[in-house]
Every structure is written in structure tokens, then in C-alpha cells.
Amino acid sequence: MADIESSNILVVGGAGFVGSNLVRRLLASGAAGVTVVDNLLSSERENLPEDPRVDLIVGSIADPAVLGSLPEDGFDFIFHLATFHGNQSSIARPLEDHDNNLVTTLRLLEHVKGWGRLQKLVYAGAGCAVAEKTYDDAQATKEDAPISLSMDSPYSISKIVGEFYCEYYRERHSVPAVRARFQNVYGPGEVLGAGRWRGTPNTVWRNVTPTFIWKALHGEKLPLEGGGETSRDFIFVEDLVRGLCLCATEGTPGEAYNLASGGDVTIGRLAELINSYAGNEGNIESLPRRTWDHSGRRFGCPEKSKRELGFEAEVQVEEGLRRTVEWTRENEGFIGRCIQKHAHRLA
Secondary structure (H helix, E strand, O other): OOOOOOOEEEEEOOOOHHHHHHHHHHHHOOOOEEEEEEOOOOOOHHHOOOOOOEEEEEOOOOOHHHHHHOOOOOOOEEEEOOOOOOHHHHHHOHHHHHHHHHHHHHHHHHHHOOOOOOOEEEEEEEHHHOOOOOOOOOOOEOOOOOOOOOOOOHHHHHHHHHHHHHHHHHHHHOOOEEEEEEOEEEOOOOOOOOOOOOOOHHHOOOOHHHHHHHHHHOOOOEEEEHHHOOEEOEEEHHHHHHHHHHHHHHOOOOOEEEEOOOOOEEHHHHHHHHHHHHOOOOOEEEEOOOOOOOOOEOOEOOHHHHHHHOOOOOOOHHHHHHHHHHHHHHOHHHHHHHHHOOHHHHO
16 A cells, blocks of 8 residues: 655646645645646646645646656656646637647656656546536446547547546556546635636636635626536545545556545535525526536446545535635635736626
């Protein structure tokens, strides 16, 4: 069994929402050092904790100069979280999605092949890339579910091709890659407007949970698309990063693991809960269904992760939302400044 304590760890995309939460957990687990590579495209350096064990390299892992600056065979674990966030930004700018999702993965794998010290490389996959495209009764998506050629976005395409490359480099070059499939992650640390403009208003309105919380706290109507019938598997970020660490310490190279709650919540119910916790008195704005999104209802099956990793989501959505609303209140100034950077583009 691998151990995080006293390890040297590389987190690619470590200044982002999930990455910064992961860095904090790694430090709390006794990591000797955490090197973060992040180009700050969708993140802020302020996300990272002040700790002498953290070394931030600002740049893309696809940059040969950045790769060359890393110590040769210098890490026990690598977490590859870098991404072009997210589906709608990828639809607007598919070439940038390719560069930031797929080229980053390929260059990293090519660089680390042959490293003998590396115990695990954990790749952040996307549950949306393998979920059944349906608005009917959905079944929990298992890790061995069939993969369709029909994808909703370039983001889904690049994420699943990244898994293909992980498997190729594991088989051909013995890179110990473990694939972690994310569901809809939410929680403290997701900063609306973080980073640089990425081509659409979704630069600011990143995901449904932080968007709804911000709008609810400011007395705005929550934009409910398609009547709120769409559902997602919402997993609290603390649960997710615990699952990532278990992928590193307990996961088997070559395997994929769902980091999922195992249940789904409709977006309509999510809006109700957030309005209640924020005191927004139920303001809703009904909008048409998103034309590109065919994954109406989806959630991941956590059975394999529970059996092989000992992973199980612990934070229920009600508790997680309450904590996230409170964090947003406490960090309203920082979030507001990040949103304001893009105000002229949103006007």
C-alpha cells in the first residue's frame, strides 16, 4: 500500500477548485512537499494555502520548459487535474479545450514514462463522458459501461481520450495510471470568475451550484433550464479529494474508479435547497432546455470504489450545500472581485 505521508507530490492544476482542496488534504496528511503546476487559466493563486511545502510553478504542463523544470523522477505521486473548464467553454473554443485537456495529458505521460520512483499517476476523468445519454429513468453508470461515439461536448471527448492515453502509457511504458471519474463536484473553494476569460459567460457562471448560491445570496432569480428535471450526482469536494487520495494509495493501475455519491438530485430540488439556505424566497427563472446536453439524468455507481478503495461519500447534499452557502458568504469579497474582472464582457 502506498502512503501519502512524507511523499513528494505533483498536482497539475493544483490552484483550481478541486486542486486546491486536494493540496490542503495532502499537506494535512503529512506530504513532504507539493509542487503545483497551474497556468491560472481558470484559477487564482490565492486559492493555494500559505505553506513552505508548496511550490507553485505558473505555466502549462504542456510547455516543455515547465516539464524540464521538474526534477527528473522526482515524485512519488502525480495528480493530473488540469482541464479547460468546462463543457460550454469547450463548445465555444474546442481548439483550446484540446490544448488544455488533451495535449497536457499526452505531454505529461510522455515525460514521465520510465520514471521508477512514481507509485501512481491519478488522472481526473469525467463521468459525463461515459454516462448514458437519456432523459428517461437512468441507471447508475458503472466503470465498464459502454462508451458511445456520440458526445455532448469537446470536453467529454478530450476527457475520455485522456483515459485512452493513460491506458496506452500504462501498457506500453508501465506508467502506473489510475483513472478517477468525477461526478458533479461542489463545495467551498469554487470561485466564480476565477482565472482568465474563456470565451463564454461560463467563465463566470462555472457550474450550477456556485452560480445558484451566488445569485440566491444576491436576491436574483435562479436560471432553471428545462423545468429543473435534469439530475446530476452531486459529490462534496471533501469527499472527492479523499477519494483521489484513495485512488493514489489503494487504486490499481489500469483501473477506473467512480468518485460518486451513487444517487442523483434534480436541478429543481437543488434550486429549492439553495434558495432556502440563502433566504432567497424561491425566486426561479424558467429557461429552455440546453440544446447540447443530452445527458438529462445521470449518476455514478460507487460499488467498485467502495469495494476496492474503501471509498464512500459521507457528506449529504443538504449538509454540503449549507456549508458551501456559508463559505460563499464568508468569501463574498474575493469572489466578487473575480467576477468583476469580466464584467465588461458580461454586459
